[in-house]
Amino acid sequence: MNIGIVGYPTYGGSGVVATELGMYLAKAGHVVHFISYSQPVRLDILEPNIYYHEVNVHDYPLFEYQPYELALSSKMVAVALKYNLDVVHVHYAIPHAYAAYMARQILADKGFNLPVVTTLHGTDITLVGRNPSYREAVNFSINHSNVVTSVSESLKKDTLAFFDVNNEIDVIPNFIDLKLFTDREPCRQTFSKDGEKIITHISNFRKVKRIHDVVDVFALVNQKLPSVLLMLGDGPEKERAREQAQDLGIADRVKFLGKTSEIERILCISDLFLLPSETESFGLAALEAMAARVPVISSNTGGLEEVNIDGKTGYTAKVGDIATMSTAALEILSDPQKHQAFKAEAYAQAQRFDIEEIVPQYLRIYEKAIAKSRA
Numbered sequence: 001m002n003i004g005i006v007g008y009p010t011y012g013g014s015g016v017v018a019t020e021l022g023m024y025l026a027k028a029g030h031v032v033h034f035i036s037y038s039q040p041v042r043l044d045i046l047e048p049n050i051y052y053h054e055v056n057v058h059d060y061p062l063f064e065y066q067p068y069e070l071a072l073s074s075k076m077v078a079v080a081l082k083y084n085l086d087v088v089h090v091h092y093a094i095p096h097a098y099a100a101y102m103a104r105q106i107l108a109d110k111g112f113n114l115p116v117v118t119t120l121h122g123t124d125i126t127l128v129g130r131n132p133s134y135r136e137a138v139n140f141s142i143n144h145s146n147v148v149t150s151v152s153e154s155l156k157k158d159t160l161a162f163f164d165v166n167n168e169i170d171v172i173p174n175f176i177d178l179k180l181f182t183d184r185e186p187c188r189q190t191f192s193k194d195g196e197k198i199i200t201h202i203s204n205f206r207k208v209k210r211i212h213d214v215v216d217v218f219a220l221v222n223q224k225l226p227s228v229l230l231m232l233g234d235g236p237e238k239e240r241a242r243e244q245a246q247d248l249g250i251a252d253r254v255k256f257l258g259k260t261s262e263i264e265r266i267l268c269i270s271d272l273f274l275l276p277s278e279t280e281s282f283g284l285a286a287l288e289a290m291a292a293r294v295p296v297i298s299s300n301t302g303g304l305e306e307v308n309i310d311g312k313t314g315y316t317a318k319v320g321d322i323a324t325m326s327t328a329a330l331e332i333l334s335d336p337q338k339h340q341a342f343k344a345e346a347y348a349q350a351q352r353f354d355i356e357e358i359v360p361q362y363l364r365i366y367e368k369a370i371a372k373s374r375a
């Protein structure tokens with residue numbers, strides 16, 4: 001198949017899912033055309049069957065805001081015609097689904113049929129999409145995609161609750177390539193001396209991640225158990241977290257490692273993962289931790305309970321309940337046998353989201369979109 005994939009090129013979330021999906025499809029022999037405003041961070045363009053098309057937005061003094069959707073639609077049209085795309089798969093509704101709808105209309109005018117698959121990822125529905133400035137356009141794009149998928153049952157429920165949806169929504173959960181999490185050389189000594197426990201958090205450090213809860217939970221654990229907190233990623237709340245660690249007197253225990261390409265390696269030496277988010281449609285970072293056999297302490301919001309099974313792969317607690325989260329963390333970390341059992345369950349759960357199992361579901365979705373677009 002000739003497949004167009006549109007997504008954000010950034011580190012984390014929907015962009016990673018889009019990139020990993022495309023690269024897997026390319027390995028399977030499909031020809032994949034990535035369309036974005038810059039090259040996706042995890043994209044290996046040296047691999048066969050992968051093309052990258054950059055969307056260029058022209059600057060003009062009249063524009064206070066550059067019309068990115070217009071440029072994106074035009075690029076989709078050009079790529080579809082030149083490479084005879086069978087389907088375009090857009091990740092994150094805003095503005096990709098809307099731009100894809102326009103591209104499909106323009107192409108129809110030229111006698112070319114381009115089926116559109118939209119995957120909803122989370123904040124495009126739960127935070128940004130609900131905003132009155134975007135709601136109507138997001139609603140329209142959902143209803144006019146040939147097929148819509150969401151990454152969890154919880155996100156599907158939220159979408160049906162927040163919008164007037166008259167389109168079917170298929171749930172296809174996020175996936176993980178388990179092979180990436182094996183045979184990593186140990187680097188524990190770099191971060192932990194004398195058997196200190198390693199607790200890890202990965203995110204884009206936005207408010208929704210409740211970074212202050214990560215630091216508070218860690219501080220409570222650290223009072224009872226020698227430990228270090230590794231903070232991976234970057235974003236607006238990072239400096240505040242650094243100050244918080246200083247105020248709590250644990251600055252030397254909290255290491256900010258920034259955006260690193262060594263996520264799998266660091267997870268493989270971690271003992272526990274924290275994800276206390278305000279909302280999370282899925283929680284891909286929690287799944288990555290589980291693939292590295294790391295139990296997770298998370299909030300019980302959104303799709304997190306579909307990923308982190310309370311009392312099995314880790315524990316879940318109400319948003320902001322740092323007392324329960326720290327008690328749960330200590331329970332797991334201070335009992336080696338229990339820790340081993342949680343690690344095994346975490347890995348077993350990750351296996352259910354193996355890329356080999358999930359990606360074929362997207363291929364069936366593409367077939368469905370093609371059939372629906374011809375009906």
Ligand code: GMT
Binds near residue numbers: 014124174
């Ligand atoms: O918040 C993030 O981590 C980034 C965001 C994105 O859109 O890239 O992530 C969303 O999509 C991920 C991939 O499907 C999900 O795992 C995250 O749970 C979701 N984030 C939220 O819902 C807050």
